Amino acid sequence: MSTYEWLLFLHVTGAFLLLGGGVVAGSLNIAALRRDRPSEIVLLFGLIRIAVVSILIGTLLAFVFGLWLVHEAGYGYGDGWVITAIVLLIVANAMGGIGGKRDEATAKFAAELAAQGDAPSPELRSRVRDPISLALSYGSGLVLVAILAIMIWKPGA
Amino acid sequence: MLAVIRPDSWNLPLFLHVLGATVLFGATATVAIVGFAGRTHAPQAPMLARVGLKTFLFGIIPGFILMRAAAGWIVDKEFPDKTPGWVDVGFAVSEPGAILLIALGILAWMSVRRQGVGRIAVAVPVLASIYLVALGIAWWAMSAKP
Numbered sequence: 001m002s003t004y005e006w007l008l009f010l011h012v013t014g015a016f017l018l019l020g021g022g023v024v025a026g027s028l029n030i031a032a033l034r035r036d037r038p039s040e041i042v043l044l045f046g047l048i049r050i051a052v053v054s055i056l057i058g059t060l061l062a063f064v065f066g067l068w069l070v071h072e073a074g075y076g077y078g079d080g081w082v083i084t085a086i087v088l089l090i091v092a093n094a095m096g097g098i099g100g101k102r103d104e105a106t107a108k109f110a111a112e113l114a115a116q117g118d119a120p121s122p123e124l125r126s127r128v129r130d131p132i133s134l135a136l137s138y139g140s141g142l143v144l145v146a147i148l149a150i151m152i153w154k155p156g157a
Numbered sequence: 158m159l160a161v162i163r164p165d166s167w168n169l170p171l172f173l174h175v176l177g178a179t180v181l182f183g184a185t186a187t188v189a190i191v192g193f194a195g196r197t198h199a200p201q202a203p204m205l206a207r208v209g210l211k212t213f214l215f216g217i218i219p220g221f222i223l224m225r226a227a228a229g230w231i232v233d234k235e236f237p238d239k240t241p242g243w244v245d246v247g248f249a250v251s252e253p254g255a256i257l258l259i260a261l262g263i264l265a266w267m268s269v270r271r272q273g274v275g276r277i278a279v280a281v282p283v284l285a286s287i288y289l290v291a292l293g294i295a296w297w298a299m300s301a302k303p
Contacts, residue, residue, distance in 0.1 A: 005301045008300045009296075013296070015179070016296055020183035023179065023182070023187070024186050027208075027212050028187065040201055153165075
């Protein structure tokens with residue numbers, strides 16, 4: 001295998017961990033939206049942490065080996081599609097991070113309710129369905145899909 | 158090394174293929190995660206089994222169809238006559254993999270019927286993990302093209 005092929009494999013591995021982690025987080029989040037019992041919401045939000053680890057490792061691999069690939073494949077770091085992809089990666093991580101922090105606060109509230117009898121609560125229900133958190137988290141996923149499209153079409157290259 | 162340029166007409170099927178593959182990977186990982194979580198969180202095992210089955214129905218099946226259909230589309234364009242070995246590795250994973258996924262779906266449904274407990278409930282995340290390894294082999298073949 002050539003250096004280019006190794007770099008591409010590691011970059012693609014990062015992309016799979018990043019996008020796949022997003023799918024895991026989204027699936028568990030959708031499952032949490034449909035639950036009312038606090039203990040179930042705590043568990044589902046807790047499992048999202050596994051996805052977060054995958055997303056962080058994936059981001060690092062995709063970014064580092066992506067930059068290396070740009071050099072190895074003869075593209076320029078100033079190319080529009082490279083800069084756009086980097087900016088969107090930062091935007092996606094910021095959106096996902098802020099949405100994740102809000103979900104973490106919701107999970108803490110759910111844990112308190114679970115310890116106090118585990119009865120469904122209208123406030124927890126509205127926090128889980130908070131439109132800002134949902135927009136940030138799912139918006140982050142859409143930005144990642146846009147990055148994938150840029151990686152494949154490479155507009156302007 | 159010079160940048161590898163492919164015809165524009167290959168981009169859409171490649172995008173859909175990779176998108177389907179990542180959805181398939183993420184959905185399979187979800188089934189594995191909720192399946193293993195059901196072992197250590199017995200009171201929530203029935204709920205987790207239902208999450209696993211729904212993820213199979215609404216994540217794994219559409220992801221597999223998108224990945225496989227787009228793979229056939231791009232192979233027809235890129236290799237109309239004879240496919241190279243690395244493409245054959247992909248098909249070697251996806252075709253038997255479909256049988257494994259059918260088994261996974263049946264077991265996930267049976268697991269829901271049995272409230273997420275018993276041997277079948279254990280088999281679901283194990284089978285999903287085996288499929289994740291197979292997907293890893295496929296993406297190595299697709300990207301490294303050995």
